[in-house]
Amino acid sequence: MTAAVDLALSGAGAAPALRARGLRKGFDGNLVLDGVDFALAAGEVHAVVGSNGAGKSTLVKLLNGCHQRDGGTLELFGAAVNFSSPRAAGRAGIAMVYQELSLIASMSVAENLFMARWPCSAAGWLDEAALAGAARRLLAELGIALDPWRCVAELSAAEQQLLEIAKAVARQARVLILDEPTAALSARESALLFALLRRLKGQGVAVVYISHSLGDVFAVCDRVSVLRDGRMASCAAVAATSIATVLAEMAGRPPGAAGQQRPQRAPRPAAAPVAAAAADSAAGAAPRTPLLELRNVATAALADVSFAVYPGQVVGLAGLLGSGRSQILAAIFGLARVESGQVLLAGAPVTIGTPRQAIGLGIVLLPEQRRRQGLALELDVADNVLMARHGQARPWRWLVPEQERRSVAALARRLGLRADGAGRAVRYLSGGNQQKVVLAKCLSTPARVMLLDEPMAGIDLQGKLAILRIVDQFAAEGNAVLLVSSDYDDIAGVCDHTLLVRRGRIAGQLAAGQGAAGILAALQ
Structure with missing residues (x-):
C-alpha cells in the first residue's frame, strides 16, 4: 500500500506534512488497525472514509497522540515523532476536532476560543475588551456569527461545531484533523466550512477529513483514502475516482453491486393524514386520531407550534441552524417546559415534565449528542x-x-x-x-412514539440502511416517528412528509417526493 500512497502523494504535488507507515493498534486483544500507511501533504484536504468499525477514528487518534500505537512509525514534516498525548501533538502543530466536541459549556465563546491564552492587563487581570476583540476578529474572518460573550451551553450543536473548528484555527495548527465536521451542519453551514478549508489550504495547512458524506468529500477534498477492516484499501486523487468506486472499495464489492443505494422510504399505505382521512370518509368511518399531536405549543424557544403525526407515519422536521427543530423534540420529551398549548397522545392531553414521564407514556428520544446525552460510556x-x-x-x-x-x-x-x-x-x-x-x-x-434527533449523523451508508429498516418496521407496526436531520437527502428519502421549521414555528409542509433540493429551496 505504501507505493500507492506515494503515487497518489506525488500526484498531489507536495511533500508529506504527515506520514504514517505500518501503523498497528489493538484493543482487548482485537486488532483494529493492521499495517496502515498514510501520507498527508501540506496544503491539501485528505479524506479518510470507511464503514463503521473500519478504523478511521483509531487512525486519527494515533496521529494526534490520543492512542499509543502498537507498531509502525510516524513522521511530522520529515522528523520522526511519538506523541504521548494530544497536548504533545498540539504543541507540535496538530489539532483535532472530534465528532463529540470538547468545549467547556459553562464558559463563553471567547473564553473557549483562546483557552489558556487569555490576554491580561498590566495588573494581571483578564483583559475582557482585548479578549472580545480578538474573538470578534477571528469569528468575522471565518464568517461565524456568534456573540463572543454568549455561553457555550446555549449554543446549538451546529454552532458548537463551528466554534470548535474556530478554536483549532486559533491555535495556528499546521495539521488539522476533522472528525465528521458537517454531521450537525446544514447545507449552508457546510458551505461556510468548505470555504474556510479552502482558505486554510491556501495557507499551507494540511487537513485530514473524516466523513461518511461522500458528497462532502468530493466537494472539498483533494484525495481520498479508504479504510476497510483495519487496512488501507485504496488511496486516490478525488479527480481520478468516483463515489461509486469509493463505495465499492468501502464495501469490498464491485462497483454497481447491490446494497449501495441511498436510503429510501418503504411504502406505508394510507400513512399521511390526507390519505387516511379520505380512506375513512370513503368507508363511512370516524376520522382517525393522531398518535402524537401538538396544539399551539409554546416554550422559551417555540411559538404556536401545531402538527399531528398519525399511526404508521414518519414525519420530518427540516430547518436551518437555530430554527427550533430540536427544541420541538425537547418540548415533547419533557426537556423543555411547555408554557402554553397542549401535547396530546392518542387524542388525550398529557403533561410531560421529565424524560422519565415521557418514557412512561411511550415516548422515546434518540438525542443529537449520543455520547453526552444517550450513553453511559464505561458500561x-x-x-x-x-x-x-x-x-x-x-x-x-x-x-x-x-x-x-x-x-x-x-x-x-x-x-x-x-x-x-x-x-x-x-x-x-x-x-x-x-x-x-x-x-x-x-x-x-414499549414505545409508541420515537423522536429521532440526527439519527444518521456520522453513520456510513450501510448503517443508515440498517437504521432506516428499523424505523420503517417501527412505523409499520402502527407507531409514530418524528425525525430531525440536517441531511435533507435523508429526510426526503425516509419521511412521508416534511414540516418546515423557521424561528420556532412551523412555516409549512412538503409532501413526499420533493427531494433535498425542494426542501432546501423551501427553507430559504
Whole structure:
C-alpha cells in the first residue's frame, strides 16, 4: 500500500506534512488497525472514509497522540515523532476536532476560543475588551456569527461545531484533523466550512477529513483514502475516482453491486393524514386520531407550534441552524417546559415534565449528542440498553436476568451491531455502533412514539440502511416517528412528509417526493 500512497502523494504535488507507515493498534486483544500507511501533504484536504468499525477514528487518534500505537512509525514534516498525548501533538502543530466536541459549556465563546491564552492587563487581570476583540476578529474572518460573550451551553450543536473548528484555527495548527465536521451542519453551514478549508489550504495547512458524506468529500477534498477492516484499501486523487468506486472499495464489492443505494422510504399505505382521512370518509368511518399531536405549543424557544403525526407515519422536521427543530423534540420529551398549548397522545392531553414521564407514556428520544446525552460510556452494550427499561444501570451483573440479556443480543443482531463482545465498554465502539446502541435502548421499551434527533449523523451508508429498516418496521407496526436531520437527502428519502421549521414555528409542509433540493429551496 505504501507505493500507492506515494503515487497518489506525488500526484498531489507536495511533500508529506504527515506520514504514517505500518501503523498497528489493538484493543482487548482485537486488532483494529493492521499495517496502515498514510501520507498527508501540506496544503491539501485528505479524506479518510470507511464503514463503521473500519478504523478511521483509531487512525486519527494515533496521529494526534490520543492512542499509543502498537507498531509502525510516524513522521511530522520529515522528523520522526511519538506523541504521548494530544497536548504533545498540539504543541507540535496538530489539532483535532472530534465528532463529540470538547468545549467547556459553562464558559463563553471567547473564553473557549483562546483557552489558556487569555490576554491580561498590566495588573494581571483578564483583559475582557482585548479578549472580545480578538474573538470578534477571528469569528468575522471565518464568517461565524456568534456573540463572543454568549455561553457555550446555549449554543446549538451546529454552532458548537463551528466554534470548535474556530478554536483549532486559533491555535495556528499546521495539521488539522476533522472528525465528521458537517454531521450537525446544514447545507449552508457546510458551505461556510468548505470555504474556510479552502482558505486554510491556501495557507499551507494540511487537513485530514473524516466523513461518511461522500458528497462532502468530493466537494472539498483533494484525495481520498479508504479504510476497510483495519487496512488501507485504496488511496486516490478525488479527480481520478468516483463515489461509486469509493463505495465499492468501502464495501469490498464491485462497483454497481447491490446494497449501495441511498436510503429510501418503504411504502406505508394510507400513512399521511390526507390519505387516511379520505380512506375513512370513503368507508363511512370516524376520522382517525393522531398518535402524537401538538396544539399551539409554546416554550422559551417555540411559538404556536401545531402538527399531528398519525399511526404508521414518519414525519420530518427540516430547518436551518437555530430554527427550533430540536427544541420541538425537547418540548415533547419533557426537556423543555411547555408554557402554553397542549401535547396530546392518542387524542388525550398529557403533561410531560421529565424524560422519565415521557418514557412512561411511550415516548422515546434518540438525542443529537449520543455520547453526552444517550450513553453511559464505561458500561457495556447490555447495561446501556437495559437502563431505559429499568431507569438505571444494574450494579451487579448477576441481577440482570438472562432472558433480558438474550433480548439485548437479539436487538443487537437486528441492528447489525458489531460490539466485538458483550462485555466491551461502549466507549470503545465506533460512532455508528454507539448510535445503534442508543437506538436499541429506545427499542427496548414499549414505545409508541420515537423522536429521532440526527439519527444518521456520522453513520456510513450501510448503517443508515440498517437504521432506516428499523424505523420503517417501527412505523409499520402502527407507531409514530418524528425525525430531525440536517441531511435533507435523508429526510426526503425516509419521511412521508416534511414540516418546515423557521424561528420556532412551523412555516409549512412538503409532501413526499420533493427531494433535498425542494426542501432546501423551501427553507430559504
